[in-house]
Amino acid sequence: MSQPTLGDIPIWMINLPRSVERATRMRTQLDGLGLTFRHFDAVDGRARWDDLKDTVDIPAFERNVGRPVMPGEIGCYHSHLGVWQAFLDTDAPAALVLEDDVVFHDDFRPAVDAALTRLGDWDMVKLNHIRAKWPVQKIDLGQWQCAAYIGPFTGTGAYLINRNIVAQLLADFRPITRPIDHELDRSHVHRLRLYGLLPYPSHVADAGQSTITGSNFAGVAKFAKHKRLPAYANRWRNLIGKARYVAFGRGR
Numbered sequence: 001m002s003q004p005t006l007g008d009i010p011i012w013m014i015n016l017p018r019s020v021e022r023a024t025r026m027r028t029q030l031d032g033l034g035l036t037f038r039h040f041d042a043v044d045g046r047a048r049w050d051d052l053k054d055t056v057d058i059p060a061f062e063r064n065v066g067r068p069v070m071p072g073e074i075g076c077y078h079s080h081l082g083v084w085q086a087f088l089d090t091d092a093p094a095a096l097v098l099e100d101d102v103v104f105h106d107d108f109r110p111a112v113d114a115a116l117t118r119l120g121d122w123d124m125v126k127l128n129h130i131r132a133k134w135p136v137q138k139i140d141l142g143q144w145q146c147a148a149y150i151g152p153f154t155g156t157g158a159y160l161i162n163r164n165i166v167a168q169l170l171a172d173f174r175p176i177t178r179p180i181d182h183e184l185d186r187s188h189v190h191r192l193r194l195y196g197l198l199p200y201p202s203h204v205a206d207a208g209q210s211t212i213t214g215s216n217f218a219g220v221a222k223f224a225k226h227k228r229l230p231a232y233a234n235r236w237r238n239l240i241g242k243a244r245y246v247a248f249g250r251g252r
């Protein structure tokens with residue numbers, strides 16, 4: 001197959017059916033970019049909690065994160081797994097996965113096309129982020145660069161994913177022991193070439209109204225500090241593991 005461009009690969013947009021306004025906003029943007037996408041009905045974690053809770057190792061999750069599990073984040077987790085499975089059922093070499101609160105910048109298409117020229121050199125490339133600390137440049141794309149991150153690298157608003165990693169991730173990511181972006185951030189554990197595309201060609205804008213954490217994070221209830229000690233230890237282990245991996249491992 002010739003070098004793919006954004007117009008050649010499947011695009012999935014994850015959206016709760018009740019979030020009609022978000023879907024409309026995304027459709028308008030994608031139409032403006034001349035892109036065809038597939039709507040993926042997000043898993044409603046609250047409505048389906050009785051079915052989903054058995055997929056979560058709740059004690060491990062609470063130790064790792066330092067707070068109770070939020071059903072919405074488990075729905076989000078399963079939504080991404082569902083898209084990955086749908087992608088695996090195609091023969092495409094890569095896919096673009098979007099959540100429904102993305103704002104695209106003017107350079108979005110050329111930035112993604114640039115990343116696709118190096119498809120063999122990455123497993124996943126994030127196109128925006130929530131947190132991204134201590135970048136280390138790995139791939140020079142001229143106007144853009146792909147960087148690995150030693151520090152926290154979270155968010156799943158928009159990303160490219162390589163077909164070659166999907167089956168492994170589907171196997172590795174169960175049972176659920178942390179939010180999906182935290183699991184992805186364990187690149188050293190999964191031997192994942194996870195990069196960010198700098199400068200980022202999109203950002204997330206939900207006006208503080210998250211379907212997972214509520215209005216301005218009102219749904220997030222952390223444990224008392226002394227009960228969060230295992231979570232702090234987990235963060236340090238992750239930081240050390242990632243630093244070694246980025247410097248000496250496959251994350252290069």
